[in-house]
Every structure is written in C-alpha cells, then in structure tokens.
Amino acid sequence: MLERLLPGPLAAAYERDLPEPTHVPNLLAFSSRTWYRRYGAAVYPLLRAVGGRPRWFGSHRRTYHGERQCEEFGIVEYPSHRRFLLMIGNPYYALINHLRRRGVSHFEAGFTSPVTNGSLGRHEFLLTVRPASPATSTSSVNRPTGRTRDRSRTRGSPASPNRVRPLRRPPSTNSGTRSTT
Incomplete structure (x- = not known):
C-alpha cells in the first residue's frame, strides 16, 4: 500500500471532508496466513494509538452470485479518515508493511460513507x-x-x-x- 501512495493524492485525501467515524472495509485473500497474523499483531498497537478498532471480521463461506472476491472480509473503524492516513503515514507502519505484503495475495481497502436517503432505515x-x-x-x-x-x-x-x-x-x-x- 505504501509503495503506491503519492504525496499529491495523499494530501488531497487528507483535505477531503468525510463522515466521522470512518469505516474501512478490508477484503483479504491470503498467500500466507502466518505472515498476515504477524502483521496483525504488529499493526494493532498502531491501530489503537490512532483510535481505530476492528468492528467485524469474518471468513468467506460461499458465493451465491458473481465471482469470489476474498477469503476474509473485515470492517475497521477509525475516528476519522485523517486518523487512518496518519496511521499509514507513520514510520513504524512503513517498517511492518512488508509483513502485510507477504501475507496477502489480494488486498482491497477503502473509505465508506453512510447511506442517507432513508430507504435503508435502521431496524433492530x-x-x-x-x-x-x-x-x-x-x-x-x-x-x-x-x-x-x-x-x-x-x-x-x-x-x-x-x-x-x-x-x-x-x-x-x-x-x-x-x-x-
């Protein structure tokens, strides 16, 4: 991830206003679960330092329509997208990112925004x-x-x-x- 970050787009992303908190979905396909577990153990203190926390993770069981996108899916919550960017811009993250790269064959993460049109109301x-x-x-x-x-x-x-x-x-x-x- 860090090797593809450019200063211009990173600064533009930092300046944008996104809803807070920010939820970042993670789609993961593994090349080595051992390496990814090492990354998870190493990144967790940094994640907590910026106020982030894992909200939900689960394993893929079956695809009913379309192509399988991942082996595991997770949602990580950050107080703001700026905190996420602060985390991945940290020098410590640069040191441990190679563990993530060795552990995944496919990785996708992005920011989300809530649906506000009311058609998907909250039901309990x-x-x-x-x-x-x-x-x-x-x-x-x-x-x-x-x-x-x-x-x-x-x-x-x-x-x-x-x-x-x-x-x-x-x-x-x-x-x-x-x-x-």
Whole structure:
C-alpha cells in the first residue's frame, strides 16, 4: 500500500471532508496466513494509538452470485479518515508493511460513507427460530420498543416447555445514537 501512495493524492485525501467515524472495509485473500497474523499483531498497537478498532471480521463461506472476491472480509473503524492516513503515514507502519505484503495475495481497502436517503432505515429486529422437536417449533420476534410478540406453534398443547426466550439487546452505555457493541 505504501509503495503506491503519492504525496499529491495523499494530501488531497487528507483535505477531503468525510463522515466521522470512518469505516474501512478490508477484503483479504491470503498467500500466507502466518505472515498476515504477524502483521496483525504488529499493526494493532498502531491501530489503537490512532483510535481505530476492528468492528467485524469474518471468513468467506460461499458465493451465491458473481465471482469470489476474498477469503476474509473485515470492517475497521477509525475516528476519522485523517486518523487512518496518519496511521499509514507513520514510520513504524512503513517498517511492518512488508509483513502485510507477504501475507496477502489480494488486498482491497477503502473509505465508506453512510447511506442517507432513508430507504435503508435502521431496524433492530432479531428473529430466533429453533425447532424444539419434530412436533414443536417456536419463534420470537423482538421489537425495538422492547415488547416481545411470541408465536408458539405446538400440536396438542397450548404452550411448549422448550419455548425459546427472546434475546434482548443490552442497554447502550453511551448517550449517542450509535451502538458500541
């Protein structure tokens, strides 16, 4: 990554105003997971020093449409895009970047911005379904208000002893609208 950074575009990226915090998706295909793990251990203190943190990482399981793009996908959050640029411009990062290059065969990262048109509203529903037995199935729907609507279907009995208890979102500790979990 550093070998392709030019001062002009880097300065232009630094001057842009992007939403804060900034989420950076990482698409990873590995040539050596060992080298990438070493990079991860080395970059983590620098990531935390600029206020960044991994928000979510997962392994690719199956592609349903199109071509496979990565083996793992992750989202890293930074307080601002300027903090990300500060991290990759750090001399320490220049020393450890060779570990990342040896560990990945394909790497893609970029800045994102939130969808603001309202068509993708924030929903906080959690549906859990678990068959209790072949004759019984249970499901629960949690609503944002905390009320639970229970739908139990049981042959021959009004309530199932193996009823699924609804999962509840833990109360938020910050006063903002963003979730920290």
